[in-house]
Amino acid sequence: MKVVKLLLYLVLSGVAGCSGLQSALDVHGMPATHLKHLMTAFFWICAIVWLLVIVTLIYALVRSHTADASTQLDGPRTRIAVSGAVAATSVIITGLTIASFYTTRSIDTRMGDAITIAVKGEQWWWRVRYPNPDWVLEFETANEIHIPVGRDVRLQLESANVIHSFWVPSLAGKQDLVPGRSNTLLIRAERPGVYRGQCAEFCGLQHSHMGILVVAEDEASFSRWLASQRVVRSRTMDDEAAAGERVFLAKPCAACHTVRGTFATGISGPDLTHVGSRRTIGAGLLETTRGSLAAWIADPQTLKPGNNMPMVPLTSDELRQVSRYMDVLR
């Protein structure tokens, strides 16, 4: 009995705790809201059917069997009952099928013109590009997507390596990123907020640490953010950060990472031009602070074993300077 109570407690607390970072039940976006309605309907219908079956089973087991020991098993009553149950089943599943068709349709309808954002799955982070016909205005970032509230956003999903799956449950269902194909996913946030997502298709060693944040903000802040991301080099740098930049450019860092406006133009790692402004590092692994930046640079293989960032030997001074530099790249 104790165990059952404990279970009940945990289940209830679990459901209550559903409003969280990344939950299909805590919805703030257009497709996810429709999906939640559908899921609720499915849940109740299925729960009732299950209960009916179990109640019938229990009654069949406990009812007195002495009276009808000789009753004909396949009498007309039994046949009618079983056929009726099958007919009811088919009505229910037809209804559920139609409900899913209409939900699919309503998800696909869009309002107005959509912003396009290109998302590329890497091992194990997300390359995000805001395409613009004017290439000067185009920029790349990583692991964090900013979108304006209330507008349709078309995510163009591609992968250059293995299959990944883009899933931000509070906003929409998931969609795979398949090499050799281009998939799209339509999302629309209804409320400002930060919604976490995670790669949902097994993609190798660090599949567990491939998070993404979607930051939904009002039109004004979104434009501000766009403008700030397009800025190449207006940051104020103290001596320590300037020294860090020199270390960054002299060491292997620059071979893989880009900091626009410097000679660092590597493209195999995430673009670091505004890394200090992003909320997390290591694809949702750690909150961005100077300390976490230093920890990550010092020993990436302990924090995220198997990821493609090597451990670059730095002296403690160099580490301090580089982490300072990363921190001011806002």
Add this chain to the structure above:
Amino acid sequence: MTVGSPERDTRDSRLTDSELQRQLAVTWGSAGGLWNALSNVDHKVIGRRYIVTAFVFLALGGVLSLAMRLQLSQPEARFIGPDRYNQIFTMHGTNMMFLFAVPVMEAMAVYLVPLMVGTRNIAFPRLNAFSYWMFLAGGILLWVAFAIDTGPDVGWFAYVPLAGPQYGTGKRADIWAQMITFTEISALAVSLELVVTILKQRAPGMALNRIPLFVWSILVTSFLVILAMPAIMIASTSLILDRLVGTHFFNPAEGGDVLLWQHLFWFFGHPEVYIIFLPAVGMVSTIIATFTQRPVFGYLAMVMALITTGVLAFGLWVHHMFVAGLPRLGASFFTASSMAIALPAGLQIFCWLATIWWGRPIFRTPFLFVLGFIFTFVIGGMTGVMVASVPFDTQVHDTYFVVAHFHYVLVGGALFPLLGAIYYWFPKFTGRMMSERLGKWVFGLIVLGFNLTFFPMHILGLQGMPRRIYTYQPEMPWGGLNMFISLSALILTTGFLLFFIDVIRSARHGKSAGANPWRASTLEWATPSPPPCYNFQRIPVVGDSTPVWTDCEVLTVASGLRVDRRELLITGVVDASPEARESSPDHSVWPFWTAIATALVLIWSIFTPWAVVWGAVPVATALTGWFWPKGKPEDES
């Protein structure tokens, strides 16, 4: 065979019972010793080996799941690193699907079907022996590879490109693909034997409408294997070719397609679920009939439901790919078909309920497991309806919701009936009863432990926890439930430990069972427990679908089979009318050598394609030995 030959009459007609038993034991039996053990082709011996081996793999797979639960019990735990964890979850899935679930169901059929249809051995008994050795070799290959840190790490579904040449480094994915080949060969061989046994070796009078439901389920399952396995064979072979020889089946840059793998894999992978589930359905029907002492309601409906499930099973595979970006029409078509499969499943549940309703339930352990099955499997079926819906699936696909769903279907839907079946047929296998008291504890612990372990996973999935992650971050709200799940897994483990203890103890010290301890209706109970090497002293003749209830004291039998060679009675496909007497092959060690040679080719070919050429020599030699005419009585007809 000349009619009324003047020489010694070797037929069984005029022999006394004891004389007949002696002579049959000489013809069908096998002496002890390692050599004779390797050459044995008795379906009961092989079936028993299959079952024991499969349960060993179950235990090993269970240990892996405990390792995973340990790692997941806390956020960012460091018990197991990502590389080892990926191997562990791949091994768990591969082992449970290919080395436990499918083989154990076929093993039960290998043991039981010849007895249930009233014949003396399975069709193609040497192929049967061969299939066991192949299965064993495949299992050992996989586990030895895992032990030396070369275990596959690409998931049991081995999606390309992760399992392809560029990202699947080393020999790990090759081991996976080649292990599939081993189990494919053995599963195909067994299915062929079972189809022929069921269609041509039934006891006279066992027309299609008198076949026990378990045998029907095995017949449908065997056809599913025969139709589904070639798809995975093509898939795994193309994968091996891509990896080792440099073909481009799955390389988009050279005109290959990544999704082709998923189509091929799931064209096999979905029927695979029914390959595991349908035999369990047969077991449930058998157990319900015995423990309500009534035939199952709606025999025809049950059979049609089995066949419908088998047909629909091939129209569902795309529901594993709903988020891969397929055209909408395809998706809605597969939503409808995936929902439709709830109809035959529901029909069977309703028929069972009707049987229990009118019957007088006897609450022994096998029946308890059937009740646990209905309780659990219906939940799995309901979540199955949920994931069949495209929009619903986009939220729960590849999350712990799906993990919960398929464990409810596979453990609740197949393992519970299997455990019930072990309790039910154990007296037939060994001649001894399993403990009823322990059995109730086993049932309670397993059903409770299972539900406590897997039900919370539904919630975790909705809370956004993806599958196949080796850890999660402390800020995610998953820690409490995961710890709870890991603790519940200990209850489940205790249940399984008790089960194994019960099996080992009962095999030695169990109460003696007698021929028909449950008062069951099917033919395997019309012979002593355990059955003698020749199964039936004389072949039973069947007049209805519950022959042992009808002839509970005296059995109607056909006499006239020869005793100096292994003679079987061949009957017609539809009415099981007697057609001919035919001999069944004798013991032979060649299947063992052939399996060794084949295993050599398959393992060697992981390292060089030349193995296929040079390895063909020992295989050809072994096959020549296998089929060389020996001039024995078995060659006469």
Add this chain to the structure above:
Amino acid sequence: MMSPDTRKSWSSLVFWSLTIAAGVAVAAAVSARMSKTGQRLHRDMLVRGPEMKLEQTAISGPEAKTRHWLGLLTAMVSCLGVAAVLGYTGEPLRLRQDPAVISELEHIRLMPNGVSGAPPNVYFALNQPYENASYNLAQGKRLYSWFGCATCHGDGQGGKGPSFLDGWWLYGPEMVSIVASIRDGRPHGMPPFRNKIPIEQIWQLAGYVQSIGAYQAKVAAPGRNDARQTRPAENRAPAVILFEPVPTRVHPDQGPSP
């Protein structure tokens, strides 16, 4: 007015309903033809066909005895036990090398002419992972494209830089020579990558470069890339079958200074 999508959805519903209806019809047809054959028929057919008879007997047979199938169990478990011991003694894949080990990898000793030499002792203590572990070779292959090696060396067949596939190693095929070439550069155009690639990654890259032109096929090899194929993959066969009879296209300016 239905949208095409809805129409398609409805038509798939209709399709499956019809399929199921057909199944029900088949069931009805089969049930009408079900066998009612009694035992009498079989008596006759037994005599006519396989020349047998019908009889009545009691269920009897030899006594039950315990089977010793536990032997099989023991054999299997001990077999897997041996494997487990093997695995326990084996070295698992290392995703993170100790920093001290990494810095030790810098200490290669080259011959005075820069060709061949001895790797640091720690390399042998690790069991030569950059040649023997396919994980490292595959990492090397990734780095080969990430660091733009292909701009000069192409897919291994050379270009501006020398080919790795002609069986002709300008500084010898040893790992240390290749590591030195990448780290310190070579005359006539090979730049030093000392400050671009950390030393462990240089070793991985060297292992891969060595495997491109290996004379012998090895079990540990990188697979081919999912890209357009310009030559057979490294894991197919020793590159020796690709070697051209004479050193190819060596520009006069390539190779060691005289």
